Amino acid sequence: MKHIFFSEIGAQLQPDDLLVLVESSRCLKSINLGFGRYSERSVLVTSDLLLRLSQTPKLDYLEICNLLDQPKSFQIVKTQNPTPFQSLERVVLSVSAWTSTERLQLDRLLLIIYQATSDVVSAAAQVFPNVVSLTLNLRDGDGAFLRDLEAVPNLRHLAITGSQATSFPRGGLLALQRLSCLETLTVVNPKWIEAAMVAPQFTDDDLDLIISGMSDLKRLEFDITWVSQSVSVLLSLSKHCRRLEGLNLDGSYDLQALNNTSKVMFPRLLDLTPEDAWIQGVPVRLQAKQIGRLVDNHAPALGTFNLRANYHSHPVTNAWRTLRNLESDDEGSDSDISDD
Amino acid sequence: MDQALQTPEILTRIMEFIHKPNLFTKRTPLAHFACVNSMWRELVQRIIWTAPPAEALAGIRRARRHLYTPYISELDFMYDMDATVHTLSSDLQFPRLRELTLSNPPILGSRVDVSVLDGWTLTVSQYLQPALEHLKLRWWDSICTASFLKEITEK
Numbered sequence: 001m002k003h004i005f006f007s008e009i010g011a012q013l014q015p016d017d018l019l020v021l022v023e024s025s026r027c028l029k030s031i032n033l034g035f036g037r038y039s040e041r042s043v044l045v046t047s048d049l050l051l052r053l054s055q056t057p058k059l060d061y062l063e064i065c066n067l068l069d070q071p072k073s074f075q076i077v078k079t080q081n082p083t084p085f086q087s088l089e090r091v092v093l094s095v096s097a098w099t100s101t102e103r104l105q106l107d108r109l110l111l112i113i114y115q116a117t118s119d120v121v122s123a124a125a126q127v128f129p130n131v132v133s134l135t136l137n138l139r140d141g142d143g144a145f146l147r148d149l150e151a152v153p154n155l156r157h158l159a160i161t162g163s164q165a166t167s168f169p170r171g172g173l174l175a176l177q178r179l180s181c182l183e184t185l186t187v188v189n190p191k192w193i194e195a196a197m198v199a200p201q202f203t204d205d206d207l208d209l210i211i212s213g214m215s216d217l218k219r220l221e222f223d224i225t226w227v228s229q230s231v232s233v234l235l236s237l238s239k240h241c242r243r244l245e246g247l248n249l250d251g252s253y254d255l256q257a258l259n260n261t262s263k264v265m266f267p268r269l270l271d272l273t274p275e276d277a278w279i280q281g282v283p284v285r286l287q288a289k290q291i292g293r294l295v296d297n298h299a300p301a302l303g304t305f306n307l308r309a310n311y312h313s314h315p316v317t318n319a320w321r322t323l324r325n326l327e328s329d330d331e332g333s334d335s336d337i338s339d340d
Numbered sequence: 341m342d343q344a345l346q347t348p349e350i351l352t353r354i355m356e357f358i359h360k361p362n363l364f365t366k367r368t369p370l371a372h373f374a375c376v377n378s379m380w381r382e383l384v385q386r387i388i389w390t391a392p393p394a395e396a397l398a399g400i401r402r403a404r405r406h407l408y409t410p411y412i413s414e415l416d417f418m419y420d421m422d423a424t425v426h427t428l429s430s431d432l433q434f435p436r437l438r439e440l441t442l443s444n445p446p447i448l449g450s451r452v453d454v455s456v457l458d459g460w461t462l463t464v465s466q467y468l469q470p471a472l473e474h475l476k477l478r479w480w481d482s483i484c485t486a487s488f489l490k491e492i493t494e495k
Contacts, residue, residue: 024493
């Protein structure tokens, strides 16, 4: 067996059953241990199983959805196997423990909420040295594990889903600057939590510091807000991340300030998905058509731009679409931008 | 007949391109091609039965099902609501089966417990053989037992 995908099962299994399966599958290339609703009740992924998986020579994909609240599981792997998971490139690390309400959301949105603790992620980072893609779904924590991701030097794609109990203090976020190979950085809340995560004491300069070494960054989704967020964030991205193709930032930005920059800011940007909040509270100086021109000028390759306000396309979106000879999504106002 | 239309490699490419089963009826335009000659029929069978719809075997007479199972390399029961379909193939062999997806999906928030279906002895062990490389198992605890995993390791 080369590929094993388990999902929403596990009620009839014991940890040893899985151990036997993995031991006999020496050619295993990918495995998804998704025990869904049983995750809370039983620990099926034990340190013994992780150790066996770490010795599987061809394993390049690992997804775990089970109760992993003890860093010890990974620490044992590190102790007993000096070269763990040598071929492993993609990891989804998570613990499923959703409530019935969240469960309903899952079925509708086809999303999965996983919950992992910071301590577990820190320990896990030590045993996945060659991982290129890491998806983390956090139960709680303060982002301290981000410092430990330094142990994953080849990391190119990092996706973090937070929760209401997740916070990202400045110190944790600043550790991201060490991940200089990143091509994709996603830090988001589950879709049904509308409020963005808040980073106390974080500043625009901090973000500039984080991305200053990420010259390969192609996609950034950053669902974190901080006080005094300004358009300088966009200038920093333009300066350091010239390969940026996709951008989704939370916060409010005065796009009118782009008028002060003559150089094309995002030559490769294909997808700009601004939140409604981008335009909230911004004093109006330019017409929507003028801002549409600015967007067109600074992101000439842009294919998707959909700034919305009150569930309708914002006049800036319509103006940009007109410039590109694209049809408008709906009938919006063609006057100045408003503060709503 | 043109030489190209007698060359299995070329014909296979053409037939693979044409083989697009109707989403609802599951019928494929290739069925007509099978009437041309024995070589065309053999090629059509190989393509049609590589990854047939989950209930395709049910439409074949029991005595003839074994003629088609050797072609099957992929079986996907992910969206098949009737788990008893597996009894139709319990005495057959699937020597080339490489990808298998087994599922007993929830219906309206509840799950059908196949173990309580009187008169049916469900087994999926017919699919387990050395060529199997890819196993997906979802929503089916009554099948995914220790003995099932043991059977996988033994085969």
